[in-house]
Every structure is written in C-alpha cells, then in structure tokens.
C-alpha cells in the first residue's frame with residue numbers, strides 16, 4: 001500500500017509522516033530531503049545552482065542514503081545541514097529543475113516498489129504516485145506554520161524573527177504552488193487534514209485513523 005502525504009511547508013508533514021509510518025510498520029520516504037540534498041551537493045561541488053544541466057549531473061551522480069531519520073551524502077551525515085535556512089531558500093533551484101525532478105521521481109518510484117510506504121512531499125499524489133491507495137493533503141494556517149518553522153530553526157541554532165520566516169514562507173508557498181511541473185496541488189481524491197490546534201500526537205492519531213479507514217474500505221471491495 002502507498003500512502004502519500006502532500007502539503008505546504010510547515011504543516012508538520014515530516015514528523016507526522018515519519019511517526020505514521022512507524023505506527024503502520026511501513027517504510028518512510030521524505031522527498032523534500034532529496035531536493036535539499038541535491039541542493040547541498042551542488043553547493044559543495046561549487047557549481048552555479050542556476051546551471052540546470054550541472055545541477056542535474058550532481059543529482060544523477062550523488063551518493064544519497066536515507067536511513068530512518070538520517071540523511072547521508074557520500075557517507076557523511078547531512079541530516080541537520082540540509083535543514084538550514086540557506087539550504088531551505090536555495091532548494092528552489094533543485095525543485096524548479098525539470099531534469100532533477102525527473103531523476104528524483106524515478107528514484108522515489110523505485111524506492112516505493114518494495115512494498116508498504118508512506119511518502120511525503122508536494123507532488124506525491126499528483127505526479128509520482130497517482131494510483132496511491134491513500135492520498136492525504138495536510139494543511140495548517142499560515143501563522144501556525146510559520147510559528148512551527150521558527151521553532152524548528154531556533155532549535156537548529158539559527159537566529160531569525162517570526163516576520164522573516166513568514167515572508168520566506170509566503171515566497172516559498174507561491175513557488176511551490178506555481179511550479180509548472182510537480183507544483184503543490186490537492187487532487188480531488190485526497191483527504192484533507194488540517195492540523196491547526198492539534199498536538200503532534202493528535203495529528204498522527206488522525207492520520208493513522210484515516211489510513212486504517214481507507215484500508216478497511218479497500219478490503220471490503
């Protein structure tokens with residue numbers, strides 16, 4: 001079974017999806033980490049991130065391993081390094097690069113072929129797994145998302161204000177939505193879950209309930 005979780009930045013997708021996968025005994029794929037890793041690999045290689053062919057080469061050649069919560073690039077842990085404000089801002093180069101997207105979509109499909117998975121991103125239901133059995137669209141209000149993002153960045157040792165985070169978030173929302181290929185969109189068959197006012201545990205509870213309900217419906221058919 002494939003469970004897709006799409007939605008805007010800061011809706012709490014990553015940690016919720018990871019815990020959901022744990023509860024279900026499914027594997028978890030954080031596709032945002034893949035776009036971030038391509039960006040970091042490009043920065044480390046010293047290429048111009050606007051050079052589409054060069055960045056696509058980096059994506060094709062990078063040695064990326066996603067194991068549990070850890071992200072390894074050429075054997076080195078980049079779990080925290082891919083979540084800095086700088087990498088977050090620059091990741092649009094990878095996300096807007098069609099060649100990079102195609103490479104990562106192929107990797108995501110190959111990764112999911114092995115069995116039950118929860119995948120998380122922007123285009124999982126629309127582009128990567130249009131036939132997924134359970135599609136979830138996770139949202140939260142703009143203010144709540146910015147507050148959560150700020151808390152994460154502060155915990156990661158960065159020094160930013162709420163307004164800075166909110167402004168960047170607005171820009172990123174627009175970029176994510178308007179991307180011509182792989183842009184954030186809700187499919188008609190997605191189930192929407194709004195996480196405003198819910199604790200992280202309540203979010204996972206709702207997601208688990210949703211997946212179990214869909215699974216039971218499928219079994220009855």
Ligand code: DC
Nearest residue numbers: 009031032033035091095121122123
């Ligand atoms: O979910 P995230 O914040 O880690 O994602 C980082 C960036 O990558 C985000 O700006 C959108 C992009 N992204 C994408 O275009 N497609 C995906 N499947 C996942 C992320």
